[in-house]
Amino acid sequence: MSDHDFDVIVIGGGGAGLAAAVSAAERGASVILFEAEGELGGSTQLSAGMFTAAGTSVQKELGVDDSVDRFFQHYMDLNQWLLKPGLVRRFCELSGPTLEWLLGLGLEVPAQLSGNAHTPGLCRAGVEDVWRAHVPKDQGYGLVQVLDRARRAAGVEVALHTRVERLLVEDGRVSGVVADGVELHAGGVVVASGGLAQDDALVKRFFPDALAAGDSLFVVAAPGSRGDHIGFGEQVDASVAGAGWGLMLPTAEFVRHHHWQAGFPPVSRVHVNSRGRRFMDEDASYAVSGGLIEAQGGPAWMVFDEAARLALPAGYADWEADRVTDLVAGGAVRRADSVEDLAAEIDVPADHLLATVSRWNQQLPQGSDIDFQRDQTLAAKGATAPLAEIASPPFYATRVLPAELVCTHAGLEIDVRASVLDSRARPIPGLHAAGEAGGGVLGNRYVGGGNAIANAVTMGRLAGQSAAAGATA
Ligand SMILES: Cc1cc2nc3c(=O)[nH]c(=O)nc-3n(C[C@H](O)[C@H](O)[C@H](O)COP(=O)(O)OP(=O)(O)OC[C@H]3O[C@@H](n4cnc5c(N)ncnc54)[C@H](O)[C@@H]3O)c2cc1C
Structure with a gap:
């Protein structure tokens, strides 16, 4: 018998959190998702939903020749190899299957070329060598709707208006969270609380280049992007990757x-x-x-x-x-x-x-x-x-x-299982992260179009799978 309330607790209901919750539930875990705001979606809902992925059925239907190797090379070169190749390869390998997973859940990306982020289809919004940016019908809103439908079908509970305050830590293992003053225990926790663009002090600390814009600076990231992952990480000596970078x-x-x-x-x-x-x-x-x-x-x-x-x-x-x-x-x-x-x-x-x-x-x-x-x-x-x-x-x-200011890249450093690493690069038991809250995939150069959505959903799905595996083992 488990002594926890849920197998997996997910913090944040944007693309990363919803993908984590659904994938953990698919693995048979009991899951609860906390969302600080009054509705799900975060920045994901505000986005074009553009998703970069290689070797997909949409590309194949359009005769676009692409592969994980090609995507990986482009990604690493553009980022001047400042990212960990192992983690990026994992991301490149999983982005295509994750897009297929979304299509299976009902996401619509018509097999047609699209000239911009507003027209559903396959786009080339970045500097990519092949058409690789998948724009879904109804954009980020459509993506969130699809994930939320899957979330409901999987029986994942959601608590809106509930900002997780801190992690529970027992004997070096993350064992739950505190929200609304209530302690809740779980086998695994996924931090998917988005970026830090809405917190001036954290922007100054982790993305000071943004301040060069002076009075012209404005933030379009969702209001919930308050950088709570940084505080959670500090509780457990988590390493931060991607400091200094953002879009x-x-x-x-x-x-x-x-x-x-x-x-x-x-x-x-x-x-x-x-x-x-x-x-x-x-x-x-x-x-x-x-x-x-x-x-x-x-x-x-x-x-x-x-x-x-x-x-x-x-x-x-x-x-x-x-x-x-x-x-x-x-x-x-x-x-x-x-x-x-x-x-x-x-x-x-x-x-x-x-x-x-x-x-x-x-x-x-x-x-x-x-x-x-x-x-x-x-x-x-x-x-x-x-x-x-x-x-x-x-x-x-x-x-x-x-x-x-669209998004920030300073997140809790993750490994190839989306486990959060501590300052000595050891996985912290029970703790996973994804999306802007998870660091290491988003680099110094935004791999447009669709780098951040692909990161959120791909690594969110992986984090959910890993958390479920750890919690139900
Ligand atoms: C206008 C706009 C357009 C964009 N277009 C694209 C695009 O087309 N393609 C692309 O790749 N990227 C795009 N981006 C970036 C991309 O949308 C984000 O990087 C991505 O959606 C982040 O997903 P996430 O799940 O990490 O965070 P979010 O989607 O922001 O979700 C995080 C959620 O966590 C909640 N939360 C925060 N703290 C707590 C807490 N303590 N407890 C509980 N809940 C909490 C927040 O309220 C939020 O709902 C765009 C961004 C914007 C703003």
């Missing part, structure tokens, strides 16, 4: 919403550095664009013209024609009647900016981009219409910088 999306300095609400900057725009030189494909993937901007070592600007401003579609919170004009008064948008005068406004050499705009006008409107190959990025998004020239005064400039 910051580049955006204009005045934007305060994720692009679904913010709207999109004009397509006809050129990004220049403080020397007035173009330095990037303006549509470069978020896997690399933040780093490209930071590498300029000074302010970077996006430049566009009056025709581009007037062409902005109505109905968005930030990128809206009248709002852009209104922002001129406060200086968040600079405006001038000529490119030379705009250069003076943003303190870049006028002859450089003129040459940059002229070269851009000679190439992009003709559908080619010899320097940065943006034409190919646009084609992958299904955008084949030629871009308009940047030629009609007045001209505008606004700073572009990584300012939108």
